[in-house]
Amino acid sequence: MKKTLLAAVLMSGCALSMQAQTVVKHIQDEKSAIAKGVWVGDTFYLSGQLPSPVTPADPAKGTPADYGDTKTQAASVFAKIQAALKEQGLDMKDVVKMTVFLGADPKTGKLDFAGMQSEFVKYFGTKEQPNKPARSAFQVAALVAPGAALEIEVIAAKSK
Numbered sequence: 001m002k003k004t005l006l007a008a009v010l011m012s013g014c015a016l017s018m019q020a021q022t023v024v025k026h027i028q029d030e031k032s033a034i035a036k037g038v039w040v041g042d043t044f045y046l047s048g049q050l051p052s053p054v055t056p057a058d059p060a061k062g063t064p065a066d067y068g069d070t071k072t073q074a075a076s077v078f079a080k081i082q083a084a085l086k087e088q089g090l091d092m093k094d095v096v097k098m099t100v101f102l103g104a105d106p107k108t109g110k111l112d113f114a115g116m117q118s119e120f121v122k123y124f125g126t127k128e129q130p131n132k133p134a135r136s137a138f139q140v141a142a143l144v145a146p147g148a149a150l151e152i153e154v155i156a157a158k159s160k
Contacts, residue, residue, distance in 0.1 A: 104149065111139055
């Protein structure tokens, strides 16, 4: 009797642990050193997005890429985030956490939080999309792309 009861308890514990396992899916390609994003259950972690250059670098002339000012860069980054989320069946309304890394504006040499915020409010807290994510913003000395003033990563959750 005790052995049967013990076996039943162990089997039910195994069944519960099997149900509790979370599916993890990496969105990646062979060309990139990191995943574009990672699904963990119904939560999507999007890697940091950098702006696209307004004018690409020209190695022949020796000119670096021009990313524009912080506001221009923020417009690029938020559009990239929206597109990446859409590829995963998500939208900006699904963003629950955002982390912003801000460097000095390449045009003024000063931190331009207002430039980033002016683009942020076009996507969050609007009449069409009232959801606002939790957010942290950090000032950084530099980003991996010379001339880039910001990088933004987000966590989004699929609503049920």
